[in-house]
Amino acid sequence: MxxxxxxxxxxxxxxxxxxxxxxxxxxxxxxxxxxxxxxxxxxxxxxxGSESPVVVVLSGSMEPGFQRGDILFLNMGSKPARTGEIVVFNIDGRDIPIVHRVIKVHERAAENHLDILTKGDNNYGDDRLLYARGQEWLHMKHIMGRAVGFLPYMGMVTIVMNDYxxxxxxxxxxxxxxxxxxxx
Known part of the structure; x- marks a missing residue:
């Protein structure tokens, strides 16, 4: 002291x-x-091309691929989301972005429209319960970016500062x- x-x-x-x-x-x-x-x-x-080029994984929903506290680097790119990609998305009415894997993509070529379904690797079911009320699918407007790299555990400082x-x-x-x- x-x-x-x-x-x-x-x-x-x-x-x-x-x-x-x-x-x-x-x-x-x-x-x-x-x-x-x-x-x-x-x-x-x-x-x-991402509104948030760097995010921190805040939960264990993507274990074992990504741990709580990992920093992800994002890139939006011009190509549509594909099955198997790790995406970060925002849900209408929620402030905190979610990091999950794309498990289904439905393309409507005539309308140039995508329906995207996601799931955390460590979660039992898909993310429909996380989406806004009445929302069954994500669309490209919800996607903030795709994970293109990460630093393990370097985001724990952010988690500690948010907790305290x-x-x-x-x-x-x-x-x-x-x-x-x-x-x-």
Whole structure:
């Protein structure tokens, strides 16, 4: 506890020793860091064609293929979804995307229309119970992207921060404080 107090006192001392010009410069640096992250994210969206080019697997429904905490990299592509592909989709009225495998595809060539049915590898039945009320099939508008790669367990940080939001806000605060008080 003494270590944390001494570190905090050091941050406060550095902060108090800065003049207005230094504080404004550090605020601009913080803004540049945030802006750079947003630019990188938007660039990835354009390159992959996906509204979310990176997602974290939040449940065990895709085990053993993907574990809870795996990070998936997505690409939308122009081809329609095919049986066996891992897709990430949104359901109307739900905020959290779902990662599951396509198990059936019905194509209507005349209308250029696809009906898609999904299932988690570790689930007993298909996903019709997860879909919106009265919805039997997914359509391409629901698909956010196809999994093209993954990093095992690297998303556990995201899961922990979602489970403990105060930890997330504390970490953001500490990082902002580090950027503001750095002298470089």
């Amino acid at each position: 003494d270590f944390v107090k001494s570190q905090w006192d050091g941050f406060v001392g550095e902060f108090k020793s800065m003049n207005a010009r230094q504080l404004i410069g550090q605020g601009v640096n913080l803004g540049l860091v945030v802006t750079s992250a947003l630019i990188i994210w938007k660039s990835l969206m354009l390159i992959t 939001p105060m930890l997330k806000y504390g970490l953001i605060g500490v990082l902002a404080l580090l950027v503001i008080t750095s002298k470089e």
